[in-house]
Amino acid sequence: MHRLYLTFLLAFCQSLYFSQSIKGFHIPDSLKSKNFEQLKKSYDKVFRIDNSKAELYANTILSKGKKEKNNDLIYEGYYKTAHVKGLKSENGHPYADTLLNITRNIDTKEYPAKAYIIKGILFNYDWKYNEALDYYIAAQKLSKNKNPDQFYYIKKLLGILKTATDENKEALPLFLEYYNYQKQKVNTKDKDIKSYIGSIFSLANGYSKNKQYKNAQIYINIGIKECNRFKDYTHYPYFISATGIANYYLKNYKKASDSHLEAEKSFVKNNDYGNLAITYYFLGKINYDIHKEEIAVKYFIKADSVLVLSKDFYPITRDGYEVLIDYYKKTGDKEKQLQYIDKLFYADSIINNSKQYLSKEIYKKYDTPILLEKKEKLINELSNKNFLLYWCLGIGFLIISVLAYMYIKNKKKIKEYKKQAELLLEKSKEVSIVLTVPSxxxxxxxxxxxxxxxxxxxxxxxxxxxxxxxxxxxxxxxxxxxxxxxxxxxxxxxxxxxxxxxxxxxxxxxxxxxxxxxxxxxxxxxxxxxxxxxxxxxxxxxxxxxxxxxxxxxxxxxxxxxxxxxxxxxxxxxx
Incomplete structure (x- = not known):
């Protein structure tokens, strides 16, 4: 009976993923004879280097999987297509959602945890950190004691979330754990070169976020060396960008400028607007520090223009607007001055309204379970010190209660806004005049x-x-x-x-x-x-x-x- 149910479920899921077609896509003649390993190798070679080509290989894997009714290819096709679309600032969620639906009830080493991981990654690209966190935690539970590669990879992803909320000290140990895990694997038959080099970049970035720029540069140099050693250049432009950032803070302005100009080419090619905006921001900072104000202003304006294209805001770029405001105040251009004052207000509203809340969410959803686990261990080891333990438990409960109250209060406000939005939509469909203003x-x-x-x-x-x-x-x-x-x-x-x-x-x-x-x-x-x-x-x-x-x-x-x-x-x- 159980087997019959699974057979029915698989048939139903197939109807889902066959309905998720790739509109207008046809496998090029040059790829029709390629097998999965060849396509995967081609995808890995250009991933993050030429994402348009990477998407072509991902679509081919998915199309072949559907044609051959090969579930492994279908899963990989959806995962890779979703990921590369996310990197291109396109909507990869339909592919990730389909992957989640068709793998939700299977039990393999990789799935369904991998489907939850890609959903979290896409939400991270969308700056929706709360949603990303939920999916990462779900994936971590599914991969624990089952797939150490995934389990440690999620630690890295959680570290990235923590850097987004300036919890950089807490993020660094997570990056270090992931790096040590990948480093001990690299000399075994199960080595994963791409993940190993990625772990080096994460650790270098972690040191940079903690303002330990010399340590960051050590691992950046290791990363570049390993890219050349293994002929894997997936992370190469990010290492170049990172060395530009580190050298800027170390006041090596010439090296910093050269690195950012080199990284710019890759980011332009891949439509990587987020990293391109950060590149222009640092080129602006470099020229401003060496008193080339006119050039600095041009780069800050470029950074703002790219942010408009990406429809995102990166807090690190905030003080670029201060430079623009001061510049246009000196030149007497009041319209431009007002324009960038508005943008600075907008930047501050994002920082003030989101970062603090996100920080509490990550503490509540991720760190609290870890703290409670450690607390249980303390109870077992120090069972004779009940008085102290009761106080610890009481304080912990109070903290969690306060966080829960804040969370519920915010949820109620969101619920009310959603309800009013539905009423507004319903009313707007019934009559042409929606509001109280007389026509x-x-x-x-x-x-x-x-x-x-x-x-x-x-x-x-x-x-x-x-x-x-x-x-x-x-x-x-x-x-x-x-x-x-x-x-x-x-x-x-x-x-x-x-x-x-x-x-x-x-x-x-x-x-x-x-x-x-x-x-x-x-x-x-x-x-x-x-x-x-x-x-x-x-x-x-x-x-x-x-x-x-x-x-x-x-x-x-x-x-x-x-x-x-x-x-x-x-x-x-x-x-």
Whole structure:
């Protein structure tokens, strides 16, 4: 009976992965005769070096697996395609999700843990560290006492998460564990050269994050040497970039500049916008430190432009905006100065709103179980010191309770935002006017003859009303820096008449009226325009007249009860 169930499950899973097709892909003639080992070797050779070619080999492995109904090839095809798409800043999640579905109920040395690993890696590329952490922990449980390669690899991935939240001292031992494990394997028949060299890079990066740049340079040199020794150049551009960073902090500016310029070529070729932005940032820092301010500014602007392409923000690049602000203050370019002040505010909002929370999440989800395990060991060894143990347990429970309370409180807020987003979407489908702002289409002529606006002469009232309707129908409210004084001047009236008209007829002050017009407009646009949903919040804010994403998000929340990010996510899920 159990075997029959597994047979049925496999058949069902096959329907899933056969439905996940590679649109428009055909195996090139030159690869049709290649077997799996040859394709895997070709993929490994170009992975992180030429990711477009790597994706070609991954797609070929997947297509061959489907054609031959070979599960091993199918699994590897999905894993490799998902990974290389993530590196190219493309969406690899559909492939990872399919891999997770078709391997969830099998039990091999590699799967389903490997499926959870690739999901975590993709979330890490997306800067969604909480989700990445959940998948890593699930993979670690599945690989424990079963696959030491995976178990130690996950330690490295957890170390990467810790460096993202500036827990660099805690990350270094994890990198060291992974390096020692790979080092003892490299002289055996089970050696994994790519993982071994990757462990060297992780350790070098760990030392660099801890500002131990001389130690970092030692392992960078070892890594470059091993790349040449084993003819494996997967991590080579990252070693070159890392030596540029280390030499910058060691004030070897010429070596640092040469290294970054060399690494730039690889990152441009692979559309690796994240590392390219960091490269331009350090080239800016180098030139700024040697008093070549004009060149430094060009590189900082390049770094910002690349970050726009990647739709991500890297905290290390923050002070580049400070240099740009000071530069444009000196040159008297107020528009540019304001532009980069807004970007600095945006950078600080990301750092302040996410890093602290992420740090607590990693502590709660990863470190707490480890601490509890150590605590249990202490209880067994020091059972005669019950009083001390009770105090330790009490303090530990208190800490966990506080963390749990903060976590639940945040969850409730998220749940409320999601609920309000659903209500907004439902309402927007029922009627064309989603928000409380009256439309010029439903403002009847008689409304302007009510007793409460008689203080404005009829002729003047009719003139303002006509021009205000034109202001709404032409969507002039999308312009930036609109004020009641400015609009009154444009409408040929004065501030008092316009304020009185808006207050008495629309039941709100001018600021509320303007915000509701804009939010009503953008809700309708988001419903109908899929391309707009791919914009950053800052870009959408700019589209409808707000100077920054924070003021837009606040207005959206006050009027709809949710945040634009939650509403956009809901629309994307429905797509």
């Amino acid at each position: 010029h289409k439903v403002i009847e002529e008689d409304n302007f003859k009510e007793e409460k606006v008689k203080s404005i002469p009829d002729k003047k009232l009719q003139d303002i009303k006509t021009k205000l309707e034109r202001f709404e129908s032409n969507r002039d409210f999308l312009q930036k820096n609109i004020t009641v004084d400015g609009l009154a001047k444009d409408l040929g009236t004065n501030r008092d008449y316009l304020s009185k008209l808006v207050n008495e007829l629309k039941g709100k002050n001018f600021s509320q009226y303007l915000n509701e017009l804009r939010i009503n407009h953008i809700v309708e646009e988001l419903n109908n325009n899929e391309r707009l949903r791919k914009y950053t919040i800052a870009a959408i804010a700019d589209e409808i007249g707000y100077n920054n994403s924070e003021s837009f998000s606040n207005a959206f929340r006050k009027i709809t009860g949710t945040l634009p990010s939650y509403y956009i996510k809901l629309l994307q899920e429905q797509d």
